[in-house]
Amino acid sequence: MSTQDAYYVPHKATWPVIGTAGLFCMLAGFANFLNGSSTGVFWMFTGLLIFIIMLVGWFTLQSRESEAGTFNGQVGTSYRIGMMWFIFSEIAFFCVFFGTLWYTRNLSVPWLGTGTTKEFLHPLFDGTWPTNGPEKWGQFVAPDDPTKLGTHTEADFEPMGAWGLPFINTLLLLSSGITCTWAHHALIKQNREKLIQWLIATVALGFIFVLCQAVEYHEAYAEGLTLGTGIYGSTFFMLTGFHGFHVCVGAIILSVVLFRSWKGHFTPDNHFAFEAAAWYWHFVDVVWLGLFIFVYLM
């Protein structure tokens, strides 16, 4: 009845429309919350709950189908192509924020610190990085009355150093990439015990990373570096924040893969879920390397 050569075309999918309804509810609720409505938060979390239920339901269905041998190799190829291009779209998304960092740091901030803009609006602003912007350097004061100029000559916040927690975080994520690869090798050699051990290590390293990141944010806020700290705070928190969110998602995906490994789901030639999770994890890893170099080191 199900031959190995058949391309699996499922019928009657209910999870997609449920997931869409959840996401719609969540975003409409969030928008209402931003507009100051008191019911916004309720709808946001209701939508989030529906969305999570959809994820659990849909992925359970997929893994059951996979275990029942519904997919042939060609279906697996479709999934791999899908995952690859999904990660490509994620790379494009991160490029926006890296591009923003590059543009502001190398072009627009130096422009603010030179020429007539500087002369007339904020003569004391020097346009060096890191900066929280010229607002605090006595802008909008008539140039013929220099006594009224602002007195700030440097940013009143501590930029992030690279060699403390960020360096530890780099080591954590890089080693989690290695343990993830070891887990893959164990899977291919059908060594389930090693597979589970290395996956536990990977997930644990991922969550420790998130924990360290939380500590770092706490310290940053304590020292006056916030999302509102001009362009430095904006780019810093946007880049590390979206990355941290992706680490959380990746660690949760790996936890699911761990659970499925423990249930004995994967075989050396059928383990798309593991591969997809591993690709995602390596992608998150590479983004962090970019962050470490361009946000912390340089």
Place this chain on the structure above:
Amino acid sequence: MSAFSAKGYEVKDHNTPQHHHDDHHDDHHGDDHHGPAKGWLRWVVTTNHKDIGTLYLLFSLVMFFVGGAMAMIIRAELFQPGLQLVQPAFFNNMTTMHALVMIFGAVMPAFVGLANWLIPMMIGAPDMALPRMNNMSFWMLVAGITLLFSTLFMGDGLGAGWTMYPPLVLQTKEALPFGIFSVHLLGISSIMGAINIIATITNLRAPGMSLWQMPIFVWTWLITAFLLIAVMPVFAGAVTMLLTDKFFGTSFFSAAGGGDPVLYQHIFWFFGHPEVYILILPTFGIASTIIPVFSRKPLFGYLSMVGATIMIALLSFVVWAHHMFSVGMPISGELFFMWATIAIAIPTAVKVFNWIATMWEGAMTFETPMLFSVGFVVLFTIGGFTGMMMALAPLDFQYHDTYFIVAHFHYVLVPGSIFMIIAATYFWLPKWTGFMYNERIGKLHFWLSAISVNVLFFPQHFLGLAGMPRRIPDYAIQFSDWNMISSIGAFVFGVSQLLFLYVVIDCIRGGTGIKATNEVWDGARQYGGGIVEGLEWTLPSPPPYHTFTEAPEIKSTIPR
């Protein structure tokens, strides 16, 4: 590409392993010929590419009329100088919504609908590669457009233009987060649709169809899908920064905090220019399919068509700042973006000459799809020429943000994209419904549209060159005459589209009573598939619910 080629297909008859032998069994009997589920719920839970294609196309048709109604409001207000019908804030709302609805609600979904219906049939695949995700991308589109329309009921709504430039857009009140989240949902929908299309094309082609034999519509969509995945996340990132600037105290686009509003324009147009090619590349594919059929000649220069499409797509990533010549840029930047933009004329001209060469000495007939295609080649080329004018940085300073640019992009979008979506509808409607449409009304629709679209948009060139600014509800009295003519053209064009609506509904209901043959158009099988046999024309009209459950044989039609 042999690693991706298929072995042969058979649609499996089970739902999930759990439901194997329970209540679902009766709709999924042990044969391959089961039809759709019963009742309206069929449309909600469907994973069938033809159902989803129909949903997309009908959704797009509705949006075409909604967006068109907004355009009618704009042209009615501009019929005379002064403020007659609407308040300026509502006028701003209409210009913004007209663009967003037409781009994200009408044109893009129409292309995705055509892709859904046609790509699996053209490459001999049983369905799209990821059918459940296909369902989700459609409903995400509906959710996104619903959020967008919700802003119509919030104060002044969205009024800063579809480009949403800060700092102006940050003055938007309650509507802003709804507009931003609608962009996120529409982006997710497009990305999922594009991933599905790429997976289908690269993985599900019938054995024996190499990449370099694919029908040209499939090629153009493959490249379009790549553009979508590359740039929709960029737009999502840009509007996310608008959101945090407005609500979370960031300073991405505020010079006071060290950011730069011009940065938004760079990011937006890095998305925006590939986006306009997303709106035109599938159009090229449709024209390259229809013109050979009605010329009874193979497409001239298949490979150069593919190459030109790839060139256009690649160049689209390095021309974005031609939208920003007057914003302020180093002179080297102005020159680079000017020359890069002008370079796009080369592959585009390759296409236009190829279409003309295809028609050359052909045994041409002029059924409605061909009329629209020939109209497209001529009028799109006018839009291309004004595009060259806009690309010249020194001259652009004169007509930046005037009606000249409005005339330019409407020439490439209306007699460009919209004409070819209409042509595609006439061309494949008999295949989809099993009935011929009313040819006389179709021809009338073409002639009314082709004449009125020029009455509507050609005078806007003069208005722009004379200095009339775009997006303003009032104008100086010297612009009155051409505005009135333009508005009359708009009303005639708008009313003419009701003929299209009539023809489509009439054809779906089998009003003409003329049954369509498998091939529908004489020569479609031979010339409608590029350099291989046009596979969709080998199927019955209408095709059964599941087609190519076993891979077809690929026959070359062109001796090479």
